[in-house]
Amino acid sequence: MVLSEVLLNLMSNQILMISNFLAWLYGEDALLKSPAGIPYPVTVKPCILDNPEAVLQELTEDTRQFPSSSPLLEEMKQKNQHLWNGRTYVFLELDAASAYPRLRCAEGYYFDMVNTCMVLEQELTRTISQTPELDFATLYERMPLRRALHQNQTGEAALQDVWTGAHRSATVAISCLFAAYDGKSYRYYVSRRSAQVADGAGLYHIIPSMVFQPTNSDKQPQDSFNITNTILREVAEELFNRPENSSTDYPEILALRELLQTGGAELVVTGVAMDLLSLRPEILATLVIHHETWLQQYQHQIRFSRDEYITDAEAQKNYQNLEDDSILQPGGEFAPENCAVVGAACLIVGLPVARQLGKSYCE
Secondary structure (H helix, E strand, O other), rough: OOOOOOOOOHHHHHHHHHHHHHHHHOHHHHHHOOOOOEEEOEEEEEEEEEOOOHHHHHEEEOOOOOOOOOOOHHHHHHHHOOOOOOOOEEEEEEOOOOOOOOEEEEEEHHHHHHHHHHHHHHHHHHHHHOOOOOHHHHHHHOOHHHHHHHOOOOOOHHHHHHHHHHOOEEOOEEEEEEEOOHHHHHHHHEEEOOOOOOOOOOOHHHHHHOEEEOOOOOHHHHOOHHHHHHHEEEHHHHOOOOOOOOOOOOOHHHHHHHHHHHHEEEEEEEEEEEOOOEEEEEEEEEEEEOOOHHHHHHHOOOOOOOEEOOOHHHHHHHHEEEOOHHHHHHOOOOOOOOOOHHHHHHHHHHHHHHHHHHHHHHO
């Protein structure tokens, strides 16, 4: 469906007002900006970790109790009868002694995230859309959930609250810039989210992107609480339409694991983002496949997940040249009004890293 120019302008204006409000609340420098200077409602702690597991501390326990329901959750259940309260990994705090972002996490549940994080985004967007004429201080007064979380604070004090998991079940997610060499250039994959997904329906996102959560397919708990395993599983699911939470013993994934071990592919963590709409963290990663034979062998098997993404013929061809960042330009697929903002963050911090990895490999 093509949105009208009037509707696109309305969406663009609303996301700009939201970004301006968040800049007032958390500080102008907190918001990530694209190379074109466009602000996004997300803040990022960048890093380059060639050991992806270094971004995690040991898994701990979380004994906190959260509201069992909310109007938003009930609304979501009515729209999607298959919505279930799956286990997740939730963010508790950063390692204060670390020179780079390291997350202390525990197990949590999806509904707790809805009732404590997604409600913040709903409160924010509804308040601004219903009363856009109000000044930012008055708008903030009409956001009791966010004010309570920040104890009425603004600026640096509120931003510090963002980087703790206090008072919410902040489910961790992962976005991965997946780039592969085709013999001439590197390409990466994006698509528009299906209308059936519970979060971010209709928005463009990087592929693969995923909730970080335990799975039934892993034999040991530590196999699930693992960045590399999770990303490879999602490559199988989202790029090759493999069954959810299944084994990764597929030919394309086994070949990719071997390339990661021999240097023909590289996986790095490029930062941790915090979505300022819902106050949920996102681990940003970049996976670059240098060896052209992988894409030559498996590119014709790529089929985006039917559950997650638009699957028409045009979407199946939706890859971008690694040197092309036009989708981040005003009005592009990853302009703030058109995308999952954490997907844009993954591109903004990941594209320069992926290009450098490709250049270094060829030298």
